[in-house]
Amino acid sequence: MRIALQSELRRTLLLMRRYPTETAAQIILAVVSFYALALGGRFMAGGTLLGTRMTDLIIGYVLWMLVLNTVGDMGFGIAEEAENGTLEQLFLSPLGPLRLFMMRAVITLGTSLVFIICVLIGILLLTGIRLRLELVQLIPFSLALLVALALGLLVASLAIVFKRVSQALSIIQFGFVFLLMIPFDTGGPLLAFVGHFVPLVPMFSLLRQMLHHPAGFAGGGLLLFWSMVNTLVWLLVGLITFQQATNAARHHGTIGHY
């Protein structure tokens, strides 16, 4: 597994180095998008989602980008492999498709973090804001990344079965933002309960509370509990769905189809 991880990392870095303009353009686009979001972004930056302060907006944007990258990379990645004619060879790896694509997702997260740090530096330079992060904020952040992996597996499942999923992915990625804007916290007990199971909602709530009340707040333990339940549920859903999708593709003989 370690050797495979090294090979995958080497390949990813090689392609990033070989096509530097693509990487640079992504960073620039991300910074510019944020700036446009921040300047005109009351709709996106409303307190229900990303907090009222600019720091909330920045951290929320960063997390959202990491999630988008992971979900998009797994979905688009599989579709691209099928189009390029390498998907079947990947399925011949002794690692198995689940471990292979999870490994890729972890690498994507790692490279995305580096990418996001560059974006963050750009944003901080443009806005003049100084960011103060607490270690404890890593907890909801890490749980959100795990859920992002799980969502990536769900999207990968779609891609394995249907292959051409680029339009569906675009809808999922941006539709997800609007889903997160639903006021689960303040919409009544039923909506609050449902919100515990919507991917990423408890983590966003926890992160928002941590940013607003760095000294501590009531209900933090409960939010943490629901964040962990949310992570576990979505990881299970992602893993099971991926396995079922792989089995279905093998049964129908459509792994290599595009």
Add this chain to the structure above:
Amino acid sequence: MLLSAAHLKKTYHTAHAVSFTAVSDVSFDVAAGHIVGFLGPNGAGKTTTIKMLLGLITPTQGTIQINGQQPLQALCSVGAVLEGIRNLYWRLSPAENFDYWGGLRGIPHQTARQRGLANLARFGLSAKANQPVRELSRGMQQIVAICCALIHQPKLLLPDEPTLGLDLPAVEKIQTIIRQLVAETQLGVLLTTHDMGVAQALADDLLMIDRGKIAFRGRTASALAGFSPETYALAFTTPPSPAVISQLTALGTLSQPAATTLLITLPNPAYLSQLLGVLSRLPLTAITKKQADLAALFKHVLASPKKEGEDHAYRPAK
């Protein structure tokens, strides 16, 4: 036995509740150090069979054992070059592809690179090791794909149309290297090909599939020896007259590939003496008996009516 496939069947069900059986009751073995030529017309079920062996398609029925394991557990022992797909990353060089695909199989990158480059050197393509694959010719890309499939030193190789689109020198090189590898490492090969020349040159055993069923199996040498059509090429000094053609037509099936050449196929060797009697009076420059070739056997097998349960019993030598 390195590979054992027993009673393989694959049925697809379409959206309109129509079922289609791509492969039906296919059984065969491949022994270590043997090359089995897997032949069949388009749509016969070859690729479906290969993909079932690789675990890319789940059989409806039947069992597969590769080196004593199920297909998905035996992937370390199998190398495959799949037809119609790239098999490689075109944006990477051959050396980088060796690193990557070897790494996915747990081979450290230096070892994977050395093995890949050594295989590439056998094909005389060392100079292309650091060039992106997309810049190589079709034949070179195919050769790099074969080298990648051998990186992890598999026990079983499944090349699907490995010589497709290759020029003659490349085809001969692949034949030579496959033969060397089989002799050196006891590699077992299930070679899928439409190129009868390659199959005839390489395969120890033949397996022909038609409409999802095994149509023929046997040792290549004995199959060709047993199928030796009584076909003679007759070279005349001048184009034969209609009367001559009429006389010869009475003896067998006649064709005229060139103005002064006739090909006659006798229904059985007993007609030979009559043919010689007719020919003794004709202005011939040469009479040549056509050697049996796999293409003729293949056509004969496909054209023959199939009997239920017919099988040419053979077991490759262990």
